[in-house]
């Protein structure tokens with residue numbers, strides 16, 4: 397989610413503040429200070445980000461245990477362990493993970509992390525140009541294998557405005573995937589109220605560049621893929637661990653996984 401609009405000081409960087417929220421160590425002191433301030437103003441923003449990351453980890457692990465060993469992670473963000481390749485290649489060492497993000501700094505850090513790591517790659521790209529992204533050789537190699545690929549869209553589609561037609565973008569991505577492939581989406585909810593303990597003005601500014609959507613809208617991003625049980629639900633409720641199941645109120649975020657038959 398965006399924190400671009402919050403008063404976070406001139407030296408703080410939105411992606412690094414997010415990184416701080418989810419436990420990363422990429423940030424500077426300014427990022428940590430901004431993170432702490434936002435956490436006080438809107439504590440549920442923080443827990444929602446953590447719940448997002450936990451959902452992605454559970455979804456990737458679940459897929460890897462279904463035998464999926466090829467992943468395209470779009471809007472991958474700053475690497476924060478456990479990253480998709482750590483989970484996926486941990487289960488299937490011969491698998492492949494291609495990360496994609498529009499932010500060159502994310503690219504630099506990701507490339508640094510995966511340097512020399514067989515089966516992990518990064519491509520700089522914009523989800524708003526899905527054809528260009530799909531044409532990249534690293535992505536093509538996975539798709540052309542004809543074997544299932546999981547396309548992971550973690551907390552990225554809510555940065556895509558209606559004017560860019562996110563349904564068209566997701567349809568283009570889905571249609572490129574071989575049979576047996578999966579689509580994973582997490583997305584900030586637009587139809588779940590935030591608790592009173594969050595400062596309204598802070599939330600308003602945090603969401604200024606974001607496009608929260610209803611459960612119905614998020615479900616449309618899966619098209620005719622078959623939703624894995626329990627469907628599109630609060631991310632904390634998707635195959636929850638005991639800990640995640642208890643955090644319902646703190647996660648205004650949907651998550652779901654669906655399969656191409």
Ligand SMILES: C[S@@+](CC[C@H](N)C(=O)[O-])C[C@H]1O[C@@H](n2cnc3c(N)ncnc32)[C@H](O)[C@@H]1O
Pocket residue numbers: 397411414448449452470471472473474496497498499502521522523524549550551552555
């Ligand atoms: C909130 S972070 C999510 C990171 C990770 N997927 C997660 O869920 O923890 C969103 C990421 O999406 C990236 N992003 C935003 N707009 C994008 C676009 N049009 N194309 C690709 N990446 C984008 C940002 O640079 C950022 O790294």
